[in-house]
Amino acid sequence: MKKTVMLCLAVLLAAGMTMASPKAEGKTFVGNISDSMCGLKHMMPGGDKACTIECVEGGSKYVLADPASGKVYELSDQTKPAEFAGQKVQVTGVLKGKVITVDSIKAVK
Secondary structure (H helix, E strand, O other), rough: OOOHHHHHHHHHHHHHHHOOOOOOEEEEEEEEEEEEOOOOOOOOOOOOOOOHHHHHHHHOOOEEEEEOEEEEEOOOOOOOHHHOOEEEEEEEEEEEOOOOEEEEEEEEE
């Protein structure tokens, strides 16, 4: 009986350790705050900022466009990026798939 109980406890402990995962670490990404329609290249006259704002008002979402890698990342936060529309920024957060869960955004020169 004791052996069975100990075996069950060992199995439960092992299962618990397997399911526990460490918290994902934040990473820093550099790129431009753009919109999901235009991505890496804006087509409207008036500059990147005006195009990004107009596209977001039209239903697009804010994204981080990284011209160096050619990648476009969705941003979990759609409020913070508004003040950085069309600007080069540094986004800190956790990447899962193509979505960055945003911790912070700051302008980069």
